[in-house]
Amino acid sequence: MTVGGWQPARVVDAVGATPSARLLHLQVPGWPGNDAGQHVDIRLTAEDGYQAVRSYSIGSYGPGETIELAVDEIPDGEVSPYLVRDVLPGDELEVKGPLGGYFVWRPGGAERVQLIAGGSGIVPLMAMTRAATDAGAAASVRLLYSVRTPEDAIYREELERKAADGGVGLTWRYTRAAPSGWEGAVGRIDDDALRAATWEPGQQPIVYVCGPTGFVEHVADALVGLGHPPARIRTERFGGA
Numbered sequence: 001m002t003v004g005g006w007q008p009a010r011v012v013d014a015v016g017a018t019p020s021a022r023l024l025h026l027q028v029p030g031w032p033g034n035d036a037g038q039h040v041d042i043r044l045t046a047e048d049g050y051q052a053v054r055s056y057s058i059g060s061y062g063p064g065e066t067i068e069l070a071v072d073e074i075p076d077g078e079v080s081p082y083l084v085r086d087v088l089p090g091d092e093l094e095v096k097g098p099l100g101g102y103f104v105w106r107p108g109g110a111e112r113v114q115l116i117a118g119g120s121g122i123v124p125l126m127a128m129t130r131a132a133t134d135a136g137a138a139a140s141v142r143l144l145y146s147v148r149t150p151e152d153a154i155y156r157e158e159l160e161r162k163a164a165d166g167g168v169g170l171t172w173r174y175t176r177a178a179p180s181g182w183e184g185a186v187g188r189i190d191d192d193a194l195r196a197a198t199w200e201p202g203q204q205p206i207v208y209v210c211g212p213t214g215f216v217e218h219v220a221d222a223l224v225g226l227g228h229p230p231a232r233i234r235t236e237r238f239g240g241a
């Protein structure tokens with residue numbers, strides 16, 4: 001039963017994605033499907049009635065009653081440690097959604113698409129990557145994905161597969177440690193990294209930036225500095241500094 005937009009959801013599986021993140025598949029009876037980039041609110045209720053609500057992007061898109069989330073643990077957080085460490089297949093929680101109509105990508109257009117993710121900010125951009133690949137539009141998509149180390153990359157194998165053979169243009173940026181043999185720079189995304197890995201402003205891409213608040217603001221400011229019109233930059237802030 002739906003009360004106030006909240007729907008029961010059952011955890012189908014919970015699989016480690018990185019040392020600090022888990023993929024959760026939730027079955028949501030009556031789920032209407034979702035566009036790539038949308039999110040849900042998740043509500044947890046403790047035995048004493050205390051409730052906590054947090055937003056999580058949906059890594060999957062399209063029809064079907066099963067959605068995929070990827071949750072990265074924030075140390076000392078209230079909700080994410082539970083979702084990453086404790087929740088088990090068969091557990092029930094509540095979801096509200098799909099939410100958000102701005103930070104979405106739908107197939108059909110011919111424009112170039114630039115995706116820029118920091119950490120778990122990859123989740124809605126993964127949905128867009130999957131949607132674009134399935135729609136035969138991968139060649140118009142570039143993804144710049146910033147992670148601390150290679151081990152911290154959620155969806156690493158699937159992204160590498162999707163980038164092969166003329167698929168999505170994928171560039172990694174490592175902020176702390178790169179794989180052995182890496183010849184690129186290590187550190188946070190700067191103007192040089194953006195120039196090298198993204199569509200130029202003159203190519204008029206629509207740009208999606210997602211990650212921790214500080215990451216998103218830094219990257220969006222840099223993009224504007226490089227000449228991308230603010231109206232072509234869509235941002236989703238996950239919180240934190």
Ligand SMILES: Cc1cc2nc3c(=O)[nH]c(=O)nc-3n(C[C@H](O)[C@H](O)[C@H](O)COP(=O)(O)OP(=O)(O)OC[C@H]3O[C@@H](n4cnc5c(N)ncnc54)[C@H](O)[C@@H]3O)c2cc1C
Binds near residue numbers: 077078081211
């Ligand atoms: C639209 C939207 C979509 C989101 N999608 C995802 C997703 O797909 N995967 C995911 O893992 N998270 C996602 N988040 C973040 C998520 O909603 C929670 O904020 C996060 O899981 C932390 O919750 P918590 O209860 O564990 O921490 P809290 O108890 O809320 O916070 C603990 C401390 O961590 C800081 N903090 C909170 N969030 C972050 C963050 N993202 N980075 C760094 N520090 C933070 C807080 O400021 C606080 O100091 C999304 C947020 C939004 C708004």
